[in-house]
Amino acid sequence: MRGSFLAAGIAVATLLVIRTAFAGVPDGGPDSRMLSAENPPSMAVKLLKALSHENEIDESRIEKLRNLIRDNLSDNAVQRMVAEILLDENVSDPLRVAVLESIAGANLRKTPESWREPLATCLDSERTEVLAAACRAVKNLGVDWFDSRLLKIGAHCCTATVARVEALDAVADRAGEIDPPTFLLLQSQLYEQVPIAARLKGAEILARAPLSRDQVLKLAHEIQSDNPATAGPLIWPVLLPVFKRANDLDVGLSLVEALKKSPGIENIPRDALDEVISRYPARVQENLEPLLASVDQRSRSNRELLDRAASLIQEGNRKRGKEIFFSETTACYLCHRVGEKGGQIGPDLSHIGRRLSDRDLLGSVLFPNDRIREGYETLSITTKRGTRYRGIPLGETGGFVDLAVPAGNEIRVDRNNLREKSLEEVSLMPRGLEATMPEEGLGDLVAFLKTLK
Ligand code: HEC
Numbered sequence: 186m187r188g189s190f191l192a193a194g195i196a197v198a199t200l201l202v203i204r205t206a207f208a209g210v211p212d213g214g215p216d217s218r219m220l221s222a223e224n225p226p227s228m229a230v231k232l233l234k235a236l237s238h239e240n241e242i243d244e245s246r247i248e249k250l251r252n253l254i255r256d257n258l259s260d261n262a263v264q265r266m267v268a269e270i271l272l273d274e275n276v277s278d279p280l281r282v283a284v285l286e287s288i289a290g291a292n293l294r295k296t297p298e299s300w301r302e303p304l305a306t307c308l309d310s311e312r313t314e315v316l317a318a319a320c321r322a323v324k325n326l327g328v329d330w331f332d333s334r335l336l337k338i339g340a341h342c343c344t345a346t347v348a349r350v351e352a353l354d355a356v357a358d359r360a361g362e363i364d365p366p367t368f369l370l371l372q373s374q375l376y377e378q379v380p381i382a383a384r385l386k387g388a389e390i391l392a393r394a395p396l397s398r399d400q401v402l403k404l405a406h407e408i409q410s411d412n413p414a415t416a417g418p419l420i421w422p423v424l425l426p427v428f429k430r431a432n433d434l435d436v437g438l439s440l441v442e443a444l445k446k447s448p449g450i451e452n453i454p455r456d457a458l459d460e461v462i463s464r465y466p467a468r469v470q471e472n473l474e475p476l477l478a479s480v481d482q483r484s485r486s487n488r489e490l491l492d493r494a495a496s497l498i499q500e501g502n503r504k505r506g507k508e509i510f511f512s513e514t515t516a517c518y519l520c521h522r523v524g525e526k527g528g529q530i531g532p533d534l535s536h537i538g539r540r541l542s543d544r545d546l547l548g549s550v551l552f553p554n555d556r557i558r559e560g561y562e563t564l565s566i567t568t569k570r571g572t573r574y575r576g577i578p579l580g581e582t583g584g585f586v587d588l589a590v591p592a593g594n595e596i597r598v599d600r601n602n603l604r605e606k607s608l609e610e611v612s613l614m615p616r617g618l619e620a621t622m623p624e625e626g627l628g629d630l631v632a633f634l635k636t637l638k
Contacts (some may be wrong), residue, residue: 254287272303291325294602301330313344350374378513379513384419398433419449419519421450422457434469440465490551517630522535563609566598574596576613
């Protein structure tokens, strides 16, 4: 099971973090004092103090610092130090961003009032990374202190797109309405050329934003193959709740049309689809039926394809297969690593050609739910505030539950802050990815997987 290193216990882990974070600092410097300190929170405070005067902090130390602060954020002294750092003009941007990221990763139950001014200062920053990280922190805290400011950032055309999107993410649940420039920005996040992780985030925001009926209709029109927006298997399940915001025939028929033209309906749980479609007039359901029938038919012929796995692989072009793997449309790379590239949500596939037979390689792509790799079951958790995460469990220690989610980050939730937690029988790997590939693409892709030895 991945993440078992966490079992070492939080105190020991923290001590290791401090030791490594301070490797290279001379003897008698802050590290020796730090290591003799009594508890992790006071270590965290001292570490922050020491780093606040440094201009350059390398990436590996930042990473460790981020985790140390995150795990001790409920301590008063750490909270005071965090406020000081965020307000201090002389602190380097990477440190400020690291502190904001710790807040964003912490899932704190209660936000200290003393953070209001420091966070406001960061939201005024002209540095994109600081601004974006501040928005992520505010989102995670769930405070409504800066709602009008966040909406302004989201609508501001001169601000960098990443920061605008993060600002909207932080306020979407409480926004009164979405103005036209903001809607255009969110819609453009679904364009094919946008990297998959950003598209996923765009869809998540759209699903929570209070779109008008006309905006929902526009979106459905946009998600059709001759337009630049697309949904796809990863996006559809996330985006579908958007269509709960309308119930008339026009929107319903456009939704069915969008589902026809943008692949991925396989990956929408049937009950979720039924729930949305049942809101619309009966004709919408009638229009959907042939589409569902063709999906079932496709699934049956894919089953038959398994018997021909070996010849499919033999005829496949592995170079093209590699391109498909790393493309933004099929985007296997979002969750899988091959060599140095790719995400770490699913298993590392660098040597998958050694482990799986031809049939199993093809089966893994076409029917992810048939065989779920041990240690990679889907964990679904809901926090007391109602935020839901679906990801791969990374371990549970020191009162925390950790999981990796496809949008690209690791989430840590305090056990006291959990409302629900369950393992699903459905793989986190989407179904229907074969429908995003060009013709012959499936054989090419599996031929590529087979070369990974
Ligand atoms: C959203 C994340 C995600 C995406 C995208 C994704 N996968 Fe997966 N994949 C997983 C997870 C999680 C598992 C482990 C659970 C399981 O076995 O179903 C997995 C399992 C696999 C396995 C079996 C590995 C083993 O060790 O048994 C293969 C092969 C695979 N994926 C290939 C692909 C290919 C090829 C693509 C692109 C067409 C892809 N995956 C896209 C998440 C993903």
